[in-house]
Amino acid sequence: MADHPLALAPVSAPASSVDGFVREFLKNLNFTQGVPLSASSPNDRYLALAHTVRDYLMARWLEDQRGQREAQSKGVAYLSAEYLLGRQLDNNLLASRLTDVATEALAKCGIDIDDLRQQEVEPGLGNGGLGRLAACFIDSLATMSVPSIGYGIRYEYGIFRQTFVDGQQVEQPDAWLSLGSPWEFPHPEAAQTISFAGHTETYDDDGVERSRWIPAWNVQAVPYNYMVPGYHNGRVNTLRLWRSVATNAFDLRIFNSGDYEEAVRAQIFAENISKVLYPEDSTPQGKELRLQQQYFFVAASIRDFLTNVLAEDFDLEKLPERIIFQLNDTHPVIAVPEFMRVLVDEKKMDWDAAWAITQQCFAYTCHTLLPEALEVWSVDLLGRLLPRHLEIIYRINDEFLLAVRERFGDDEMRIRNMSIVSDFPERSVRMAYLATVAGAKVNGVAELHSQLLRDKVLPDFNEFYPGKFTNVTNGVTPRRFIRLANPQLADLITEALGAGWTVDLERLRGLESFAEDPEFRARFAEVKAANKRTLNTVLLARDGLSVPDGHMLDVMVKRLHEYKRQMLKVLHIVTSYEGIISGRVDVKDVTPRTFIFGAKAAPGYVMAKRIIHLINAVGSVVNADPRVEGRLNVVFPPNYNVTLAERVIPAADLSEQISLAGKEASGTGNMKFALNGALTIGTDDGANVEIRELVGDDNFFLFGMTEPEVEALWAEGYRPSEFYQKDEDLRRAIDLIASGAFSGGDRTTFEPVVSNLLYDDRFMVLADYASYIAEQGKVDAAYGDQDAWTRSAILNVARSGYFSSDRSMRDYIQRIWHTPPAY
Secondary structure: OOOOOHHHOOOOOOOOHHHHHHHHHHHHHOOOOOOOOOHHOOOHHHHHHHHHHHHHHHHHHHHHHHHHHOOOOEEEEEOOEEEOOOHHHHHHHHOOOHHHHHHHHHHOOOOOHHHHHHHHOOOOOOOOOHHHHHHHHHHHHHOOOEEEEEEEEEOOOOOOOOEEEEEEEEEEOOOOOOOOOEEEEHHHHHHHEEEEOOEEEEEOOOOOEEEEEOOOEEEEEEEEEEEEOOOOOOOOEEEEEEEEEEEEOOHHOOOOOOOOHHHHHHHHHHHHHOEEEOOOOOOHHHHEEEHHHHHHHHHHHHHHHHHOOOOOOOOOOHHHHHHEEEEEEEOOOHHHHHHHHHHHHHHHOOHHHHHHOOOOOEEEEEOOEEEEEHHHHEEEHHHHHOOOOOOOOHHHHHHHHHOOOOOOOOOHHHHHOOEEEEOOOHHHHEEHHHHHHHOEEEEEEEEHHHHHHHHHHHHHHHHHHOOOEEEEOOOOOOHHHHOOOOOOHHHHHHHOOOHHHHOHHHHHHHHHHHHHHHHHHHHHHHHHHHHHHHHHHHHHHHHHOOOOOOOOEEEEEEEOOHHHHHHHHHHHHHHHHHHHHOOOOOOHHOOEEEEHHHHEOOOOHHHHHHHHHHHHHHHHHHHHHHHHOOOEEEOOOOOOOOHHHHHHHHHOOOOOOOOOOOOOOOOOOOOHHOOOOOOEOOOOOOHHHHHHHOOHHEEEEEEOOOHHHHHHHHHOOOOOHHHHOOHHHHHHHHHHHHHOOOOOOOOOOOHHHHHHHHOOOOHHHHHHHHHHHHHHHHHHHHOOHHHHHHHHHHHHOOOOOHHEEHHHHHHHHHHHOOOOOOO
């Protein structure tokens, strides 16, 4: 349907004056919330404020959508199962230059904007770095005026809310929608029908044999749009999240018969698909639900793009000139056979033509080196849930292996290694292989990771597809992680360098000369001290925890996984504590440190949950022991999220990035800490390698084996108990844990953790222990010279501009997408 002529006129935004903002705010309070100011609740006022800011952005958003429809230029569709967005209010105020206006306008109404900030519930639509990266990327794409749309799932319950009961993790639902979500625009009229199960059949189509899918059941995918504003450029892109609802949600006949549960069974079943982020998949039902989720959102996204974004008369042969679908890890890879199904079965395109288009319209980012994290779906499950897609995968694989044989001959081992369909331990589909075969490009997310991806994870594919593999080192948005998270540092940088650094982070290089200025160092140190005071206030109010004055803040915040080696950090704390209580170390010689942890363990990850329990147990004992004289302090606030990260990261002195070399793909927390003036202690792993190269060896604490040394130790036979036997400090630390000292004398509580270290230790905690402890001694010595430490902290900020997500986006554009900005 054509737009009405009046609808083509530019949409006007409300006046951005203080008085204009007051009028719009009160109007939203009265006519959206339905209350006068005098009777409004804090949530009413927050929602009215959010709607007022939303109104300011909406005019530009609608204009950008119209412009993109008219231009039909090439864009990016970012497919991600996670978006860890953080709070939206401040980001949208900052992007639209409304922070000061809104603050003053609310003050005129007798309202402190800080009180309303606390009302916002962060949407926990991601698990960690992957989801936060997606949020950074869509922010940068908007800031760089690149036409793009993010696609994902509107989980009713996001990543669980973590609590601790007797030091152990307990998961509670993350009901982030309970008080409403003012930033979303639901469009049930634009719902897509998504099908599952059933069978396939062949038929004659004017002499051409074709296949069609006869599904057994379906659901509706309802889009919820979110605005993604660029920073100070007027650009507003879109994030579209899908909610699952039943096609026939309610059966009145059954209800009237008295069977109330059966009457709503279809609704409950359908809504399960978008109910929870990453449902526990240790059961067959959990695995099936995960695959349902993945297919649900990519099928809805592809259909949405083809039917609602493309012009009605668009020539599908030109799709590569119009779109690139970026697969953010293996979760959305089922989009490849879905795209082929739509082109071949629904659009009646020739297979070869459809496959040529598909190979130009997809690109794949691999975010892991761990084999268990590269998704594999059983043929049985795929065939039952998505029968037509399994047929398409088989054909893709058959034609691919034919090409492999033509290139390399009948090398059966190579063919087995490269087959998308694996026969061992069960017949299954390797989604990373499918993405690699289908993608125009495959990228890793740090130089070392990309090298290992080419050389060790997918070496046969790298040989078969010369030039397909590339690297794009991750980045983080400086808007959220400096401007919003660290406003005092942002002001200090702007005073020194001018305002342009926020969108050109390489300008931070200009701070190098200021590192030699005593007055600037003093002001920088005061910013860090102020951030520590702010964090202390937040932790006291949030969790009853405190950060003592004068302590080094030693921070390790990331998902709890054995490869990230929180256990190595625990052994350092226990070693320091044991030295004090044994009398071998004078407590007055101990550098005062507060160790801050933030980590969630996957609900089914037993060892990770035991390590969380151990961290809390060690903290309880250490913090209460008078012999420590308060010089060691362990703080583990529950439910670490983006909101808390924005307080922790600016306050940190030392960033712990201590994964076993060759296991971390990139890391982005390491970048955030360096950009906020924390020094890193880390292995040569992931983006640590690039951080160290940029900030310099003198401003980085390096320890541990290199990746080749790790491989060599495995090859010769790693025996962790030998490291335990020959290192007295290590033996004392492990024995103290084993003794029950942190579990009320009960030796059984942490016995599984001790046994895991001594007899398994697949991430070589014990092998790197001595090097780590020695380097921590260098940290203590360096921290003793506060002026020199501050100089190094400034140089970390100055030399970390490379790690902007804007630079990452430029690399994607140049190396993979070829999508110019639409100014």
